[in-house]
Amino acid sequence: MRWQDIKREVAASLSGNPALADERPFVVIDSTQQQLYWIDIESENNRSYAISTAANGMGNQIDSYMTPLGIHRVRQKIGGDQPRGMVFEAREPTGRIAGNLDNRERDEITSRILWLDGLEAGVNCDGDCDTFSRYIYIHGTSDEKRIGEPVSAGCIRMKNDDVIELFEDVLVNDLVLIR
Secondary structure, three states, X not given: OOHHHHHHHHHHHOOOOHHHHOOOOEEEEEOOOOEEEEEOOOOXXXXXXXXXXXXXXXXXXXXXXXXXXXXXXXXXXXXXXXXXXXXXXXXXXXXXXXXXXXXXXXXXXXXXEEEEEEOOEOOOEOHHHOOOOOOOEEEEEOEHHHOOOOOEOOOEXXXXXXXXXXXXXXXXXXXXXXX
């Protein structure tokens, strides 16, 4: 994956706005490989993580339970002061730590939340395709055993240790390309 190719893709999708494509490190979600890539063009300290996208596939429609495509920003970071495995409901810590990391019964949100906001009008922003109003996150999960398989309800799931590491490096407004 070459930075220059990603930069061209981002600029083309955002009406040729090269300023956004030149921004600091960002995240690329590859749904076909079930991988998240954190790319830092300045330090070349790039990393990849196994993830899980939606069981229903890729798509931007509200109530589809699909992972949205396109260019997004990290709108909010939630949970930075919480312990590993903290379970969140409605973006609030419940006080319960997930002990079972093979929990296939629920799509629990654990450890950290990176809440995404779409940047492409009519694709993942506004109306019935708005990523932010769909509550799409990159988050930890209590279902770590199935990371690498598309099994989520729309969000991008990560292992708890991985999402904590990513959370430390990602800033609010960093770009996230989901394809």
